Structures are given as structure tokens and as C-alpha cells.
Amino acid sequence: MTNRAKVLDEISKELDAKQAGAVPNAHLVFACELMRKKLRLFSEARGRSSLVYYSSWPMSDAVETNLNEGDLNNLLSVVRELPSETGMDFIINTPGGHATVAESLVRSLRRQFKDDIEVFIPHAAMSAGTMLACASKCIHMSSHASLGPADPILNGYSAIGLLADLEIAKNEIRNDPSSAAMWRIIFEKYPPAFIGECVAVVNWSRELLAKYLNEVMFHDGQSKKLTPSIVSHLTEMKHTVTHSRHIGIDEAKKIGLVVKPFGENAKLESLLHSMHDFCLFIMETASQCKLFFGSSGMFTTSAAKKP
Numbered sequence: 354m355t356n357r358a359k360v361l362d363e364i365s366k367e368l369d370a371k372q373a374g375a376v377p378n379a380h381l382v383f384a385c386e387l388m389r390k391k392l393r394l395f396s397e398a399r400g401r402s403s404l405v406y407y408s409s410w411p412m413s414d415a416v417e418t419n420l421n422e423g424d425l426n427n428l429l430s431v432v433r434e435l436p437s438e439t440g441m442d443f444i445i446n447t448p449g450g451h452a453t454v455a456e457s458l459v460r461s462l463r464r465q466f467k468d469d470i471e472v473f474i475p476h477a478a479m480s481a482g483t484m485l486a487c488a489s490k491c492i493h494m495s496s497h498a499s500l501g502p503a504d505p506i507l508n509g510y511s512a513i514g515l516l517a518d519l520e521i522a523k524n525e526i527r528n529d530p531s532s533a534a535m536w537r538i539i540f541e542k543y544p545p546a547f548i549g550e551c552v553a554v555v556n557w558s559r560e561l562l563a564k565y566l567n568e569v570m571f572h573d574g575q576s577k578k579l580t581p582s583i584v585s586h587l588t589e590m591k592h593t594v595t596h597s598r599h600i601g602i603d604e605a606k607k608i609g610l611v612v613k614p615f616g617e618n619a620k621l622e623s624l625l626h627s628m629h630d631f632c633l634f635i636m637e638t639a640s641q642c643k644l645f646f647g648s649s650g651m652f653t654t655s656a657a658k659k660p
Contacts, residue, residue, distance in 0.1 A: 356630040363387060381638050388631045389650055395624045396442070396648035402435040402466075403442045404428070405646035407632040409657065410448040411477075417642050417658055420450025420481050424643060425458055427655060431647040432465060440469030443489065444628065449480025452505055452558055459488040459565065468569050474498040475615075475629040480506070480596065483587065484558075487610070488565035490572070494602040495615045495625070501600060502593035503562055505554045510543075512551040517590050519548065559588050570611050579609035 367383050396403040406428060410418040435441060441462065462470055472478070472489040479501030486492045486500060494500075504513045522536040540548075566580045586592045586608045587600075605612045615622040632644050636657075643655035 357634060359627075360384065360630050360634045381635065384631055384635050384638065385652070388628060388635065388646060389652065391624055391628050391631065392646050392648050393650070395621065395628070398621060398624075399442055401439045401442050401471075402437070403444065403648035404432060404435065405444045405628065405632070405644065406447065407444075407629075407636070407644040407646075408447045409633070409636040409642045410446070412633060412637060413642065413657065414448070415642070415657070417655075418448060420447055420454050422451070422454055423655060424450075424645075425454050427643070427645045427653050428458060429461055431645045431649075431651050431653065432461065434649040434651045435465075435647050436649075437465045437467070440471070441466045442471050442473060443485070444473045444475070444625070445478045445482055445485060446474070446476050446629070446632070447478055447482040447485075449478075449482050449501065452481050452484060452554075452561070455481040455484045456561060459485060463488065463569070468572065470569070473615075473625060474500070475625050477501070477599070479599075480504075483600075484562060484565065487562055487583075487587075488569050490570060491611045491613055492605065493613050493615060494605065495622070496602065499599035499601055500587075500605055500610075502596055502598055503558060503587040504590075504593055504596060505558045506596060507551055507554055508544075508547070510551075511596050512555045513588065513590050513593070514596075515543070515548065515551050516555065555588070559584050562587065576609070576611075583609050 361380070364380050364383050364387065367387060368379055392403055392405060406424070408418045443462070468490070470489045471491045471493065472486045473493045474486065475495050475498060477499040478486050479499065480503060483500045483503045504511060506512065518539070525532045526536060562584050563580050566583060567577050571577045571580065602612055602614060615625060636642065636644060639654070640657050641654040642657040644652065645654070646652040
């Protein structure tokens with residue numbers, strides 16, 4: 354069966370067992386209930402609070418699937434209901450988004466859970482999602498899950514890509530002054546002070562990433578020597594190549610991140626994959642672009658904009 358077929362089959366069995374076929378939007382209602390049940394089982398098995406943040410990406414690549422200020426408000430409303438003394442598992446699916454929002458969210462999570470945070474990635478946590486993942490003690494990934502470059506995008510442009518172009522321009526003009534006219538045309542499309550802003554935001558993102566690695570993932574101090582090379586691998590074009598590049602579990606381990614595969618616990622792996630399928634089903638069925646679930650039972654959604 355396809356994943357969608359498995360979800361529908363599980364929902365149908367629940368409907369039959371409770372004789373609830375006549376309930377309005379029954380499939381959607383019971384999908385949400387089953388999702389909450391699965392998250393509760395996951396939380397109980399782990400003995401920790403659990404938080405789910407799921408974007409409809411990659412089913413949709415609309416800008417509303419990105420991490421934004423509205424998500425911060427929804428996430429914190431769910432987080433406030435979670436017990437903090439047991440630590441927290443954060444299950445993420447996101448293409449990334451505003452690094453400033455990621456910074457605010459990490460600050461709140463670190464304060465509430467005293468840095469006892471672990472991240473689970475069934476599919477992908479790209480860009481700002483990778484920054485969230487690095488602000489944890491351990492990143493748990495499925496065999497096909499991905500992290501991504503944590504280099505910033507500014508006004509739709511890759512900041513490190515623009516700075517790389519600037520270095521190329523300097524070298525070409527130094528060797529051939531007549532090429533200056535061509536480069537002038539290229540750089541004139543950017544607004545005043547934009548290059549300086551790119552320099553500032555690249556430095557800030559690298560500092561933030563290093564801070565999370567040193568203070569959370571490598572809090573014991575023994576592995577802090579790995580931080581500079583990890584930051585370089587996630588934020589420099591010679592390694593990232595392109596902002597949308599996918600970094601799998603083997604590469605994540607190789608560069609020094611603390612990573613564990615889902616396969617170490619078959620029961621939890623099955624639950625995580627099932628929750629992934631249910632989240633996508635709920636968003637597709639209800640035309641939602643984001644889901645926010647807490648193991649306390651609270652959940653909320655963010656609706657997709659109508660075309």
C-alpha cells in the first residue's frame with residue numbers, strides 16, 4: 354500500500370471500531386486523534402515531552418511553508434503546555450525560513466528545557482531548520498532524511514553566493530581592469546549597502562551556529578574543536594555548493610555532528626514514519642500548510658492561502 358493508503362486504512366479501522374462513519378469530516382477528525390495518540394505513545398516511550406512542527410513542504414513550495422513569525426507564536430503556545438523537567442524531543446519537517454525566528458524559538462526552548470533538547474528529522478530540516486537541529490544534544494535522522502546548508506538568504510539572494518561573486522570580481526578586475534564595466538552592471542542591480550548587509554548576516558549566522566554547537570551539542574567541551582569545521586561545512590560555498598543541497602545522515606556524521614539513526618529503535622522508527630504520513634495527510638486533506646502538536650494533547654494549525 355502507498356503511505357496514503359496506509360493512513361486511510363488505519364483511519365477506517367478506527368471509524369469502524371467506534372461506529373463513527375457519520376461524523377462530519379470523520380476521516381480528518383480521526384486522523385488528528387490518531388496523530389495525537391501516536392505522539393503520546395512516542396512521548397511515553399521516550400519518557401520526555403514531545404513537540405511536532407510540520408510544514409507541508411515538499412508537497413508545496415509556497416513561501417508560506419517557511420518558518421515565520423506566525424509559527425513562533427503557534428509553537429510557543431503549544432510549548433507552554435509541555436512539562437519541562439523531562440527534557441523535550443522536537444520532531445521537525447521544514448524547508449527553513451527566517452533565521453531570526455529560529456533564534457527566538459531556540460532561546461525559548463533552551464530556557465524552558467534547560468538545553469535538554471533532542472531533534473528528530475523524518476524527512477528534512479533545511480536552512481534555518483538545520484540551525485534548530487544544531488541547537489540540540491543529538492539529531493536523530495531517518496536513513497533518507499536531510500539537513501541543509503545554513504547559509505542565509507537575503508531578499509531572495511544567497512548572501513554567501515553574492516560575497517563569492519564579489520571575490521571573483523576583485524580577482525578578475527585585478528587581472529583585467531577592463532572587466533570592471535561588466536561587474537559594475539552586475540552589482541548595480543543590488544540596493545545600496547546590500548553587500549555590507551550580506552557580510553553582517555553571514556557573520557551573524559556563523560556565530561549563531563557556533564554558539565548552538567558549543568553550548569548545546571558540545572556542552573561537555575570535549576568536542577568543541579569540531580565546531581569551526583562544522584560551521585564551515587554548513588555555511589561556506591566551497592562545501593555547500595547550493596543553498597538547496599541535501600546533507601544526508603552519513604555526511605552529517607562525517608562532519609562531526611552528533612547524529613543517531615532512527616533504526617536503533619524499530620518501534621520508535623515506525624511511530625515516527627507513521628506520524629510523518631499522518632501529518633502530510635492532515636495538511637493535504639484540510640488545506641493546512643503547518644501543524645503544531647504537543648504531547649500534552651494540544652495542537653494547532655496554520656491554513657494555506659487560497660490561490
